[in-house]
Amino acid sequence: MNAxxxxxxxxxxxxxxxxxxxxxxxxxxxxFLLLVPVAWLLWMITDRAWPALSWAYxxxxxxxxxxxxxxxxxxAGTFYLTLLCLVIVAPIGILAGIYINExxxxxxxxxxxxVAVTSLAGVPSIVHALFGLGAFIATMHMGxxxxxxxxxxxxxxxxxxxxxxxxxxxGVPTNFREACWNLGASKWQTIRTIVLPNSFGxxxxxxxxxxxxxxxxxxxxxxxxxxxxxxxxxxGFERLVPYGINDEFMAMSNHLNLICKDIxxxxxxxxxxxAFVLLVxxxxxxxxxxxxxxxxxxRKRW
Amino acid sequence: MPDPLxxxxxxxxxxxxxxxxxxxxxxxxxxxxPVEFLIRTCGWSSIFxxxxxxxxxxxxxxxxxxxxxxxGDHGFFTSTQWHAKQETGASYGVLxxxxxxxxxxxxxxxxxxxLGLAAAVYISEFAGPTTKELLKIGIEILAAIPSIVWGFIAxxxxxxxxxxxxxxxWGSNLLNGGVxxxxxxxxxxxxxxxxxxxxxxxxxxxxxxxLGANKWEIVYRVLFPSAKSGLMAACxxxxxxxxxxxxxxxxATGNKNQIPTALTDPITTLTATxxxxxxxxxxxxxxxxxxxxxxxxxxxxxxxxxxTANVFIRGFKRKPNA
Numbered sequence: 001m002n003a004x005x006x007x008x009x010x011x012x013x014x015x016x017x018x019x020x021x022x023x024x025x026x027x028x029x030x031x032f033l034l035l036v037p038v039a040w041l042l043w044m045i046t047d048r049a050w051p052a053l054s055w056a057y058x059x060x061x062x063x064x065x066x067x068x069x070x071x072x073x074x075x076a077g078t079f080y081l082t083l084l085c086l087v088i089v090a091p092i093g094i095l096a097g098i099y100i101n102e103x104x105x106x107x108x109x110x111x112x113x114x115v116a117v118t119s120l121a122g123v124p125s126i127v128h129a130l131f132g133l134g135a136f137i138a139t140m141h142m143g144x145x146x147x148x149x150x151x152x153x154x155x156x157x158x159x160x161x162x163x164x165x166x167x168x169x170x171g172v173p174t175n176f177r178e179a180c181w182n183l184g185a186s187k188w189q190t191i192r193t194i195v196l197p198n199s200f201g202x203x204x205x206x207x208x209x210x211x212x213x214x215x216x217x218x219x220x221x222x223x224x225x226x227x228x229x230x231x232x233x234x235x236g237f238e239r240l241v242p243y244g245i246n247d248e249f250m251a252m253s254n255h256l257n258l259i260c261k262d263i264x265x266x267x268x269x270x271x272x273x274x275a276f277v278l279l280v281x282x283x284x285x286x287x288x289x290x291x292x293x294x295x296x297x298x299r300k301r302w
Numbered sequence: 303m304p305d306p307l308x309x310x311x312x313x314x315x316x317x318x319x320x321x322x323x324x325x326x327x328x329x330x331x332x333x334x335x336p337v338e339f340l341i342r343t344c345g346w347s348s349i350f351x352x353x354x355x356x357x358x359x360x361x362x363x364x365x366x367x368x369x370x371x372x373x374g375d376h377g378f379f380t381s382t383q384w385h386a387k388q389e390t391g392a393s394y395g396v397l398x399x400x401x402x403x404x405x406x407x408x409x410x411x412x413x414x415x416x417l418g419l420a421a422a423v424y425i426s427e428f429a430g431p432t433t434k435e436l437l438k439i440g441i442e443i444l445a446a447i448p449s450i451v452w453g454f455i456a457x458x459x460x461x462x463x464x465x466x467x468x469x470x471x472w473g474s475n476l477l478n479g480g481v482x483x484x485x486x487x488x489x490x491x492x493x494x495x496x497x498x499x500x501x502x503x504x505x506x507x508x509x510x511x512x513l514g515a516n517k518w519e520i521v522y523r524v525l526f527p528s529a530k531s532g533l534m535a536a537c538x539x540x541x542x543x544x545x546x547x548x549x550x551x552x553x554a555t556g557n558k559n560q561i562p563t564a565l566t567d568p569i570t571t572l573t574a575t576x577x578x579x580x581x582x583x584x585x586x587x588x589x590x591x592x593x594x595x596x597x598x599x600x601x602x603x604x605x606x607x608x609x610t611a612n613v614f615i616r617g618f619k620r621k622p623n624a
C-alpha cells in the first residue's frame with residue numbers, strides 16, 4: 001500500500017489491469033492478422049490476373065488447354081450447371097425447411113431428421129461424388145453429364161437451403177400464424193399467405209448461398225461429366241447455350257483444376273485470370289447474399 | 303383442378319374477392335392435401351439421402367471387402383502399400399493416407415484453433431460495432447473462397463514461398479496443406495465459437511462483473527467454462543471440415559503416399575487419393591471398389607466427428623437461458 005496515496009492501485013489490481021490489457025490487444029492483433037492473408041491473397045491474384053482480363057477473355061473459347069483464348073465454355077457451363085442445380089434443390093430444400101419448421105411434431109423422427117441434415121452437411125464433397133457415381137451412373141444408368149452433375153451438387157447443397165429456410169421461417173413470430181388461424185385459415189393457407197411472404201428474404205439468402213456453393217465446388221462434378229475440353233458452337237443459339245442437359249460440359253472450377261497442372265506455354269496472367277474470374281464470381285454472389293440479409297434486418301417490421 | 307366428387311374440406315376463399323387472384327388462391331387452397339404430402343416427403347428426404355449415401359458407398363465397396371486383409375503385413379489399417387490398380391497381388395494399405403490426413407488436419411488445427419478462438423473472443427467481447435462488422439466481412443470472404451481456388455493459391459503462391467524461404471524440396475507439402483486448411487477452417491471455428499460465447503447468458507457476465515472481475519477474467523473464468531461444450535464442438539467441426547476437404551488438399555499436399563517425417567514432406571490423404579485415382583479407375587474393378595472402401599472409411603470418420611460435435615452443441619443449447 002502506498003502511504004502517500006491511499007487510493008493508488010494495489011499490486012494485485014495492477015496485475016489484473018495488465019492481464020486485461022494484454023488479452024485485449026493480443027486478441028485484437030490476432031483478429032486483424034486474419035485480415036492480412038485475405039487482403040494479401042486477393043491482391044496477389046488481382047495483380048497477376050489484371051493483364052489477362054478483358055471482355056474478349058470472357059467470351060472467347062478455351063484453346064490449348066487454357067493457355068490461349070478465353071474462358072467462355074467453362075463460364076457458360078458453370079452458369080447452366082448452377083441454374084440446373086438450383087431448379088432441383090430449391091423446391092425440395094424449401095419444402096423440407098417448411099416441413100421441419102411448420103409441420104414436424106417434436107418427436108424422435110423430427111430429431112433424426114435434424115441429425116440427418118447436419119450429417120449430410122458434414123459428408124465430404126468427394127464422398128458425394130462416390131454417391132453420384134454409385135447411385136445415378138452405376139445404378140440408374142443415367143450417363144455422365146450436366147444433369148447427373150447437377151443432381152450430385154443438389155444432394156450436397158440440400159442442407160444449406162434447408163437450414164437457412166428453417167431459420168427464416170423460425171424468424172416469423174408465432175403471433176402472425178395464430179392471428180391467421182383465428183381468421184379461419186387452414187395451415188397451408190397460413191403458410192402460403194403469411195409465413196412465406198414474411199420470410200422471403202431469408203429464403204432468398206439461402207438460395208444465393210447455394211448458388212455460391214454450387215458454382216465453386218469441383219470434387220463432386222469432376223467425375224460426373226465435367227471435362228477439360230468440349231468443342232462448342234461458334235455462333236447462334238448454341239453459342240449461348242452450348243451444352244445439352246445430358247452433355248459433358250466444362251465448368252470454371254474444373255477448368256481451374258486443369259490449370260493447376262503444368263501446362264506448357266501458359267502465361268501466368270492466363271492462369272490467374274481464371275482464378276480471378278471464379279473468385280470474383282463467388283465473392284459477388286456471397287456479397288449479394290449479405291446485402292439481402294442486411295437490407296432485411298433494416299426493414300424488419302417486428 | 304380438384305376432383306368434383308370429393309367434398310372440398312378446406313375453407314372457401316372469401317366471396318368478396320373476384321378475378322384471377324381469387325381463382326389462384328381458390329386453386330391453391332384446394333391443393334392443401336397434395337401439398338402437405340409433398341412437404342412431408344421433402345422433409346424426410348434428408349434422412350433418405352443420408353441412408354442412401356451410406357448404402358451406395360457400402361454397395362460400391364462390397365466386391366472388394368472380402369479380399370481385403372485388415373491387419374497384418376499388408377493390412378488395410380497397418381500398411382502403407384497401396385497398389386490397388388494391379389490385377390494380381392494388389393495390396394490395399396491406407397495407413398499412409400490416414401496418417402497424412404490426420405497430420406495435415408493437425409497442422410491446420412494448430413493454426414486455426416488458437417487464431418479462431420482468439421478472434422471469436424475479440425469479436426464477441428471486446429470489439430466495437432464497426433470493428434466487428436469489418437472483421438466479419440473479412441472472415442466471410444475467407445469462408446467464401448472455394449476449395450479449388452485455395453488449391454490454386456497453394457500451388458501458385460504458397461508453394462514457391464515454401465521452396466524459396468523454407469528450403470523445401472517440393473512446394474506442395476504437409477505444411478502448405480496445413481496452412482491452407484487452417485485458413486479454410488478459421489471462419490467455421492470463429493463463427494461457431496462466437497455463437498457459443500454469445501449463448502452464455504448476460505447475467506453470468508453481470509454477476510462476474512459485480513464481483514469485480516474485469517473483461518479478461520470474465521472471458522477465461524466465466525465464459526470459457528460455461529461455453530466449453532460449444533467451443534469444443536467448434537474445434538471438432540473444424541477438424542471434420544479439415545479431414546473431409548478434398549481439392550485444396552489434393553493440390554497443396556503433393557499427393558505422395560508416405561508417412562511424413564518432416565513438415566516439408568509431401569503427403570497424401572484419403573480424400574486426395576480418391577480425387578486423383580477415381581478418374582482412371584475402371585467401373586466394376588477391384589480398384590474402384592477399393593476406392594469406395596476408402597470413401598466408406600472417410601464417411602465413418604467424418605460422421606463420427608460431426609455426431610460427437612452435435613452432442614456437445616446440444617449440451618450447450620440445453621442450458622437454461624437466464
